[in-house]
Amino acid sequence: MLPAEQAAPSYLTDGNTLRSWLATHDHKRIAILYAVSITFFFFLGGIAAALIRLELATPAGDLMSADTYNKTFTFHGVVMVWFFLIPSIPNTLGNFLLPIMIGARDVAFPRLNLFSWYLYVAGGIFTVACLLLGGVDTGWTFYTPFSTMFSNSNVMLTVVGVFIVGFSSILTGLNFIVTIHTMRTTGMTWFRLPLFVWSMYGVSLVMLLATPVLAMTLALIAAERLLGVGIFDPALGGDPLLFQHFFWFYSHPAVYIMVLPAMGVVSELITAGVRRRIFGYRFMVYSIIGIAVIGFLVWGHHMFVAGQSMYASIVFSILSFIIAVPSAIKVFNWTATLYKGDIAFGAPMIYALGFVGLFMLGGLTGLFLAATALDVNLTDTYFVVAHFHYIMVGGSVMAYLGGIHFWWPKITGRMFSEAWARFAAILMFLGFNLTFFPQFLAGAEGMPRRYHQYPAEYGLLNILSSAGAVLLAASYLLPIGYFLWSLRFGERAGNDPWGAEGLEWTTSSPPPTHNFEAPPVVTEGPYAYTHP
Amino acid sequence: MNAHAPHTAEQFDDAAQQRDAATLGMWAFLATEVLFFGVLFAAYTVCRVIWPDAFASASRHTDLTLGGLETAILLTSSFTVALAVRDVQLGGRRLATGLLCGTAVLGLVFLAIHGFEYYHDYKAAVIPGIRYEEVGGFAAQERLFFFLYYVTTGFHALHVSVGVVVLLTMALRTHRAAFGPGYHTPLEVSALYWHLVDIVWIFVFPLYYQVGRA
Numbered sequence: 001m002l003p004a005e006q007a008a009p010s011y012l013t014d015g016n017t018l019r020s021w022l023a024t025h026d027h028k029r030i031a032i033l034y035a036v037s038i039t040f041f042f043f044l045g046g047i048a049a050a051l052i053r054l055e056l057a058t059p060a061g062d063l064m065s066a067d068t069y070n071k072t073f074t075f076h077g078v079v080m081v082w083f084f085l086i087p088s089i090p091n092t093l094g095n096f097l098l099p100i101m102i103g104a105r106d107v108a109f110p111r112l113n114l115f116s117w118y119l120y121v122a123g124g125i126f127t128v129a130c131l132l133l134g135g136v137d138t139g140w141t142f143y144t145p146f147s148t149m150f151s152n153s154n155v156m157l158t159v160v161g162v163f164i165v166g167f168s169s170i171l172t173g174l175n176f177i178v179t180i181h182t183m184r185t186t187g188m189t190w191f192r193l194p195l196f197v198w199s200m201y202g203v204s205l206v207m208l209l210a211t212p213v214l215a216m217t218l219a220l221i222a223a224e225r226l227l228g229v230g231i232f233d234p235a236l237g238g239d240p241l242l243f244q245h246f247f248w249f250y251s252h253p254a255v256y257i258m259v260l261p262a263m264g265v266v267s268e269l270i271t272a273g274v275r276r277r278i279f280g281y282r283f284m285v286y287s288i289i290g291i292a293v294i295g296f297l298v299w300g301h302h303m304f305v306a307g308q309s310m311y312a313s314i315v316f317s318i319l320s321f322i323i324a325v326p327s328a329i330k331v332f333n334w335t336a337t338l339y340k341g342d343i344a345f346g347a348p349m350i351y352a353l354g355f356v357g358l359f360m361l362g363g364l365t366g367l368f369l370a371a372t373a374l375d376v377n378l379t380d381t382y383f384v385v386a387h388f389h390y391i392m393v394g395g396s397v398m399a400y401l402g403g404i405h406f407w408w409p410k411i412t413g414r415m416f417s418e419a420w421a422r423f424a425a426i427l428m429f430l431g432f433n434l435t436f437f438p439q440f441l442a443g444a445e446g447m448p449r450r451y452h453q454y455p456a457e458y459g460l461l462n463i464l465s466s467a468g469a470v471l472l473a474a475s476y477l478l479p480i481g482y483f484l485w486s487l488r489f490g491e492r493a494g495n496d497p498w499g500a501e502g503l504e505w506t507t508s509s510p511p512p513t514h515n516f517e518a519p520p521v522v523t524e525g526p527y528a529y530t531h532p
Numbered sequence: 533m534n535a536h537a538p539h540t541a542e543q544f545d546d547a548a549q550q551r552d553a554a555t556l557g558m559w560a561f562l563a564t565e566v567l568f569f570g571v572l573f574a575a576y577t578v579c580r581v582i583w584p585d586a587f588a589s590a591s592r593h594t595d596l597t598l599g600g601l602e603t604a605i606l607l608t609s610s611f612t613v614a615l616a617v618r619d620v621q622l623g624g625r626r627l628a629t630g631l632l633c634g635t636a637v638l639g640l641v642f643l644a645i646h647g648f649e650y651y652h653d654y655k656a657a658v659i660p661g662i663r664y665e666e667v668g669g670f671a672a673q674e675r676l677f678f679f680l681y682y683v684t685t686g687f688h689a690l691h692v693s694v695g696v697v698v699l700l701t702m703a704l705r706t707h708r709a710a711f712g713p714g715y716h717t718p719l720e721v722s723a724l725y726w727h728l729v730d731i732v733w734i735f736v737f738p739l740y741y742q743v744g745r746a
Contacts, residue, residue: 174560213570239584
């Protein structure tokens with residue numbers, strides 16, 4: 001690094017007051033704001049998860065009443081889905097990296113970006129307050145007519161909170177789409193975009209087009225409760241299936257909001273770890289877009305037993321099998337990229353490999369559930385719980401943490417302890433499998449979800465699961481320790497500590513406020529590693 | 533950093549890039565609006581299919597004359613805002629300011645007529661949750677019609693109100709010569725938004741006022 005470059009202030013030192021953070025327009029600082037706040041919500045949701053596993057450690061309902069248990073898993077679901085998973089990768093890594101990766105100074109609408117963080121925080125505080133003061137017992141799905149007519153809990157205010165945070169999501173998606181369309185630097189053509197940017201594009205489309213449907217549906221729930229009308233309530237002439245259609249029209253694509261960014265992160269981690277070009281770049285791009293588009297057409301597989309038409313179920317089942325194709329293409333291409341490669345097993349790579357394995361298992365068990373006949377047996381059992389935790393926790397959270405490790409030197413300018421990081425990554429993989437694999441077995445044997453007690457024969461599987469949760473919790477706490485340590489004692493990272501390709505590695509660590517000294521010019525595609 | 537034009541924010545290279553970003557941003561926002569209202573239209577369709585007779589009898593409560601007047605007003609207002617944009621593009625200022633104020637006034641007249649309709653409904657006791665008296669064989673199901681009618685027209689009126697504020701702001705900025713042939717992106721995207729308000733109404737009017745009336 002030239003001395004002159006060192007002289008340019010980094011985004012971290014450009015203003016030290018609280019105001020310079022809370023009123024910042026810098027996408028990198030906003031990313032940090034998001035990172036801190038989603039970590040807070042992650043641990044809140046995690047505490048609820050710990051309580052659930054503690055209750056389920058014994059067959060009897062001895063820790064909490066059924067009612068409290070309902071409120072606890074609702075808290076866990078609402079907080080984890082809307083306040084951690086949805087914003088996790090897009091709003092932290094995406095905010096930080098997207099403009100840098102395309103060679104821009106900032107996102108297209110920096111003030112809107114800051115505004116969406118404030119919406120997120122306001123919605124978060126409001127929702128958590130409702131969930132704690134009184135609580136909600138409907139589950140995160142707010143199914144009608146229970147949520148509109150029968151539940152005596154804080155449904156109305158909670159859906160208002162989720163409604164608010166939905167706008168944060170919409171505005172982020174809008175900002176990213178416009179940024180990718182209009183802010184690319186000279187020579188950064190569409191097919192030279194890193195796959196992470198493509199995944200942000202796919203996820204933004206979903207955020208932009210699915211979230212309004214959720215927002216309006218939740219507004220209708222609130223209005224129904226307020227006015228005593230029931231377009232979702234059969235007793236009042238309405239249609240409860242209509243609610244489920246609206247809800248899953250958002251909430252199934254929401255799974256792709258969680259997993260598409262994870263796929264983008266993993267593509268970066270794997271190519272850097274094996275120092276190779278990605279295998280089948282264009283297919284990776286098309287599969288991102290394919291998943292984003294087909295993801296809008298599969299929502300009915302959540303309703304196989306809800307009473308929708310048999311023919312609708314068949315069509316949704318077929319479409320759900322079809323969406324496995326682009327997902328499988330991605331898994332094959334990652335494997336082909338790694339094949340006979342010289343793999344560096346650093347912490348980011350361990351996370352990435354963990355993602356590929358767990359995502360594959362989560363995806364394959366998704367096919368079980370997409371089969372209409374099998375789903376009748378497995379629906380509402382722990383098999384479903386295990387399946388979506390493999391995608392959301394095994395997939396998204398692993399990739400999020402892998403990404404945080406990979407870009408930590410860029411974000412903070414410091415190196416973390418590699419040995420501790422590898423230990424945490426392996427512990428997470430083991431703890432995760434110990435927690436959730438037994439749930440597949442319990443579900444296959446018929447253990448239903450959402451009960452605070454269960455017959456004694458499921459005892460062993462639940463003990464294993466609760467024991468795994470302890471390991472998992474430890475592996476989430478460890479990074480907090482060594483990351484904080486690295487901020488003060490970590491070795492200084494150079495511009496490119498991993499020897500990785502990509503515009504973000506050409507600027508200093510941490511980057512200056514406007515990302516680059518001079519706007520970069522791109523002359524070749526991404527992942528230009530010397531190996532073929 | 534590069535020398536920036538006065539209207540170009542620092543994250544953009546030049547005015548053209550800024551203009552592209554703002555325009556695409558507004559179109560993307562309008563896409564979310566379409567989905568937002570789309571939920572209400574879908575809910576209307578489903579309930580109407582379930583209860584065709586109740587929806588037919590409930591739609592006779594709406595005032596076709598006032599609804600038609602509102603439609604004419606909104607269509608005219610879309611025309612005047614388009615003229616205002618054109619005038620600014622050609623370098624005009626006074627006519628554009630007047631047209632923008634006129635558009636905002638048309639928006640306010642629309643809201644006033646709507647308010648009158650709501651008042652009428654209140655007297656007729658067909659506002660669910662506020663004043664609703666069940667009369668006739670379909671009353672329970674008619675309630676769904678009126679609920680959707682109020683949610684849809686209520687959200688639409690909210691959009692009109694926001695639009696009026698935006699239009700008045702734009703009128704003020706035009707009056708202060710903030711725009712000209714070289715720079716008028718905010719005005720243009722505001723007009724786009726106003727057109728959306730108009731288009732949503734073009735769907736609301738036939739669905740709630742006209743269909744099944746005969």
